[in-house]
Amino acid sequence: xxxxxxxxxxxxxxxxxxxxxxxxxxxxxxxxxxxxxxxxxxxxxxxxxxxxxxxxxxxxxxxxxxxxxxxxxxxxxxxxxxxxxxxxxxxxxxxxxxxxxxxxxxxxxxxxxxxxxxxxxxxxxxxxxxxxxxxxxxxxxxxxxxxxxxxxxxxxxxxxxxxxxxxxxxxxxxxxxxxxxxxxxxxxxxxx
Amino acid sequence: xxxxxxxxxxxxxxxxxxxxxxxxxxxxxxxxxxxxxxxxxxxxxxxxxxxxxxxxxxxxxxxxxxxxxxxxxxxxxxxxxxxxxxxxxxxxxxxxxxxxxxxxxxxxxxxxxxxxxxxxxxxxxxxxxxxxxxxxxxxxxxxxxxxxxxxxxxxxxxxxxxxxxxxxxxxxxx
Numbered sequence: 001x002x003x004x005x006x007x008x009x010x011x012x013x014x015x016x017x018x019x020x021x022x023x024x025x026x027x028x029x030x031x032x033x034x035x036x037x038x039x040x041x042x043x044x045x046x047x048x049x050x051x052x053x054x055x056x057x058x059x060x061x062x063x064x065x066x067x068x069x070x071x072x073x074x075x076x077x078x079x080x081x082x083x084x085x086x087x088x089x090x091x092x093x094x095x096x097x098x099x100x101x102x103x104x105x106x107x108x109x110x111x112x113x114x115x116x117x118x119x120x121x122x123x124x125x126x127x128x129x130x131x132x133x134x135x136x137x138x139x140x141x142x143x144x145x146x147x148x149x150x151x152x153x154x155x156x157x158x159x160x161x162x163x164x165x166x167x168x169x170x171x172x173x174x175x176x177x178x179x180x181x182x183x184x185x186x187x188x189x190x191x192x
Numbered sequence: 193x194x195x196x197x198x199x200x201x202x203x204x205x206x207x208x209x210x211x212x213x214x215x216x217x218x219x220x221x222x223x224x225x226x227x228x229x230x231x232x233x234x235x236x237x238x239x240x241x242x243x244x245x246x247x248x249x250x251x252x253x254x255x256x257x258x259x260x261x262x263x264x265x266x267x268x269x270x271x272x273x274x275x276x277x278x279x280x281x282x283x284x285x286x287x288x289x290x291x292x293x294x295x296x297x298x299x300x301x302x303x304x305x306x307x308x309x310x311x312x313x314x315x316x317x318x319x320x321x322x323x324x325x326x327x328x329x330x331x332x333x334x335x336x337x338x339x340x341x342x343x344x345x346x347x348x349x350x351x352x353x354x355x356x357x358x359x360x361x362x363x364x365x366x
Contacts, residue, residue, distance in 0.1 A: 022353055023247045028317050032342050033349045055306045056286055058313055061210050062279030063249030070283040075291075079284055086276060093248020094272060097256040098265070100242055112361065119334075119360025121325035123352050125318060126338025132314045133343060135307075145308040152312035157320075163313050167306055174305020178297055 008077050009084050011042065016069045016088035023089065027064025029124045031131035034072060044076045051135055059167045065089055144177055195263055196270045202228065203255045203274035210251055221254045230258050251275050334359070 015037050019030055031054070038044050045053075053071040060067055066086055073085030140146050148170050155161040202224045210220055218240060225231050231239065239257050243250040252275060259271030293299045326332050334356060341347050 018350070021247050022350055023249065027249065028314055029349070029353075031314075036346075036349065051307060051310070052290075052303060055303060055310045056290055057283075058310055059306075060279065060282050060286060062207055062276070062282075063210070063251050065249050066252065066276055067279050067283060070280055071287060074284065074287045082280065082284060082287075086280060090248070090252055090272065090276065093246060093252055094256050094268070096246045096248065097242070097253050098260055098268060100246070101257050101260040101268075111364065115360045115364030116357040117360065118331075118363070119356040119358065120353055121321070121356075122331040122334040123338050123356035125321060125325045125335040126352070127342060127349055128314060128318045128321070129335065129339040130342035132311055132318065133339070135314065136311045139307040139311055145304075148305060149308035149312045152309040153315055156312060157316040166313070167309055170305040170309035171302040172305065174303065175298060175301040178301030178304055 004080070005077065008044065009081060011044075012073050012076055012081050013084040013088040016073070016085040017091055019069070020065075020089040020092035023065040023093070027068060028131055029127040030065060030068055032127050032134075034068070035131075035134070038072065038076070045072060047138060049075050051138065054135070055167075058163060148173060196267065198228065199259055199262060199267055199271045200274040203251075203259075203271045204277060206251055206255070207275040208278040218250065221251060225254070225258055230262055 019033055022033065023030055031050075035047070035050060039047055039050055050072070053075055054068070057064065057067040057071050066089060069085040069089040070082045073082040075081075077084075136149070140149060152166050152170055156163060156166050206221055206224055222236055225236060226233065239254050240250065242257070243253040246253065252272060255271040255275040256268045259267035259269070261267075263270070290299060326335055338352050338356075341352065342349060
């Protein structure tokens with residue numbers, strides 16, 4: 001780490017500032033946007049680094065959108081990158097909420113905002129679906145990974161298992177599979 | 193001043209314990225905000241509704257809204273910083289630990305297990321949002337079209353979000 005790359009820091013800030021306007025649907029809809037802007041267009045991050053960032057984020061407390069900004073910012077440009085990306089992603093919602101809190105009593109009628117969102121919500125579903133398919137294609141390459149994924153889905157969706165617990169269990173299963181099939185010097189990735 | 197410290201501390205706690213994101217945070221935020229009498233139940237319900245209509249995570253939105261109502265702009269800033277700070281500290285810590293040991297067999301093992309689980313978590317978020325998002329044939333077609341376009345073309349997701357919103361407005365107005 002030599003000089004601070006100001007163009008990267010500024011780029012991170014403005015990318016996440018833009019993303020901050022589009023974090024409907026709990027943050028996952030951001031994934032295709034980050035993939036397009038930071039992975040494919042700017043090449044600041046590999047697809048695998050993005051997936052690993054997303055994995056770590058799921059185990060941490062806090063909002064998905066903010067944590068994604070922090071982790072991707074850190075991967076691209078260290079602690080300063082994390083801070084700038086997080087500030088960027090928060091500014092839009094901060095300003096919008098300030099605006100609403102200021103004129104709170106006049107905005108009882110939100111018919112237009114609701115109509116707008118009626119159209120946005122299915123788009124968000126498509127974006128989240130695309131994120132799942134893309135990451136799935138990259139990650140689900142063995143029967144073991146399929147089993148982990150399907151069992152996790154059933155436990156979380158069907159039985160209300162907490163995502164954090166699900167991740168801890170999945171991590172333990174991954175560790176057991178890894179230590180059963182390879183030793184410390186082995187560079188194979190048996191789970192894929 | 194004391195009010196600002198209280199605001200900061202309450203939202204710091206929310207940020208620290210809000211595992212699971214989104215809807216999982218609602219009870220936690222509600223307890224903290226009602227306990228201090230910062231909002232009424234009805235006001236809190238409105239904050240949740242506003243959060244769904246605006247971009248941004250509900251924890252951040254609540255922090256900004258409550259902070260502003262209690263202590264204006266400085267309150268909004270203090271509460272918002274408070275709710276994000278735990279994520280910031282934890283992310284840096286975990287990132288340092290994880291990415292420095294990426295080649296170790298145990299980190300590989302953890303990721304080998306966690307990556308497929310993340311696919312499942314994203315899919316279950318989709319299932320959770322589905323009933324409130326897709327209620328008509330057209331909305332179903334929109335969702336599928338977006339999925340295919342994102343996977344097969346280089347179209348910008350932001351453009352698709354705008355088009356979706358425009359469609360919603362058109363349907364409501366005509």
